[in-house]
């Protein structure tokens with residue numbers, strides 16, 4: 471009856487026959503955002519499922535839990551909410567009450583999704599945030615090891631960026647940063663992971679990219695950045711030549727490395743690119759001491 475009612479209200483419904491099945495479904499990647507749980511169920515009770523969901527480490531995204539039960543004593547309500555439920559309805563339930571409570575639950579789920587989206591993105595440039603990129607970094611490294619494929623790591627740093635702020639002001643600097651991110655976004659492949667690593671630095675992960683293609687891709691990015699000057703609207707249309715230096719490294723497809731150690735090597739390569747003239751790509755292998763200079767500046 472509940473299933474038919476929920477479908478009529480436009481919800482997509484997955485039915486579980488007992489607590490164990492509910493718990494199994496709630497652990498899936500595609501788990502529903504809202505669960506309506508009976509209190510008394512075979513295998514696991516409703517509050518037991520609530521407790522398991524809340525104790526699940528790094529449980530993301532949030533699951534909104536609503537207990538539906540014939541227990542109606544105040545102590546039951548406290549026990550139910552204490553087990554991690556977000557809300558509680560007693561049976562026999564009033565359809566209208568369930569409908570409005572589900573609407574409140576949906577609002578919370580949507581807010582939570584919006585918070586997650588905001589935390590995953592850099593507000594200025596719209597690319598992924600550093601914390602989100604590092605979360606994906608771990609997963610990509612494990613996947614590359616499983617599939618015996620390398621993962622390329624690129625650190626992009628805008629050249630002489632401080633002079634933009636100093637010459638045209640901070641707002642103009644922000645504008646140039648946004649344009650730099652836009653150019654990078656356009657130049658990377660759809661499955662590359664582009665993030666803002668820090669002030670004017672971007673971290674790019676390229677899954678399945680070996681040394682040769684990493685060099686080619688990095689060179690393409692360097693050219694895309696330097697292609698034309700940025701026209702700064704907030705500085706009366708001033709044309710600012712934009713270039714970036716790029717440090718590149720690749721993970722070993724045979725041993726699990728840490729994101730931090732790979733970024734350190736990419737950073738060393740980036741430092742070498744800065745030292746040897748900027749507007750260039752330098753590759754450094756994780757076990758390499760000598761860096762190789764790939765591209766020369768477009769102009770002296």
Ligand code: GH3
Nearest residue numbers: 627628629630631632633635640643644669670744
């Ligand atoms: P280099 O070629 O050696 O990289 O020189 P640089 O001037 O780019 O390097 P430096 O690290 O000295 O300067 C980075 C500047 O980036 C300093 C800081 O004020 C600016 N910056 C960092 N984040 C932001 C931001 O969000 N907006 C603006 N407008 N500027 C920022």
Ligand code: MG
Nearest residue numbers: 627669670671
């Ligand atoms: Mg920098």
Ligand code: MG
Nearest residue numbers: 627628629631
């Ligand atoms: Mg810089």
